[in-house]
Amino acid sequence: MREHLTGLTAQNMAFTDCVKPTDQPAEKKGMKRKNWRNRIGFLLKTNSPQSIMHPKRHRSQVPSGDEVNQWAQSLDKLLSHKYGKAAFRIFLKTEFCEENIEFWTACEDFKALKLQKDMTSKANKIYEEFVKNEAPKEINLDFHTKNAISQCLHEPSESSFLVAQRKIYCLMENNSYPRFIHSDLYKELCAASKGEGKYIQS
Known part of the structure; x- marks a missing residue:
């Protein structure tokens, strides 16, 4: 199920959280x-x-x-x-909600890359698969975090997904x-x- 966060529209809300066993x-x-x-x-x-x-x-x-x-x-x-x-x-x-650990793992793989061309290719793949609106495995990220990632896709660095990865880690850790x-x-x-x-x- 998708959790509804107060004050946000359906389009910009947190997209994927886990279905509780009781549901x-x-x-x-x-x-x-x-x-x-x-x-x-x-x-x-x-x-x-x-x-x-x-x-x-x-x-x-x-x-x-x-x-x-x-x-x-x-x-x-x-x-x-x-x-x-x-x-x-x-x-x-x-x-x-397996997309959470898949994204976290993809970020770990990304941080291990050294060549810029490999980082650019991997960054765009992660963005397309997990980050952009209506991505196949869209994860729970706010607009500002998503925007920050999209702005650095042309020349990503090791820290490009750091904030997003921490947010997903905290989501998994707490839920x-x-x-x-x-x-x-x-x-x-x-x-x-x-x-x-x-x-x-x-």
Whole structure:
């Protein structure tokens, strides 16, 4: 669902926020839970078909209990871990706001670029996909932030998306992240990391 912010028109308001679990019918919740269980099972299998049946033998391919517990310490801890970020993206997808982490990740990739031509190409791609009005994966940004980004597309710098990335990070940190940590998905991940998850045996 799209949240309505007081004093803003529908065209200029915050475009995409997460759908709250309470807003969804029980039937969809059940389908959603089945979907993320399948995705987590695939995530934990990685590239080895043996890692689920013999988790101790393939420990390096599955996040440990300590690692999964650390994800609850901060969003930064979660996003800095390969499997943590993947699990969070699965959760955001169930809440229909995976564009937030996709944008954040795209910004991280952008900051790693060195050549100006690569930065220009990537900046325009990010703008077209996430920032401009009615973009395919439009994120929750105010007019001034969007405008500042559009003004520097011809010659972007490492800091071109910094403000926007921080805003989306805060949005995830204050809304989606707490729900993720208290979700059944995260609880099952904790159990799976200790070899206790039921779906691991399937």
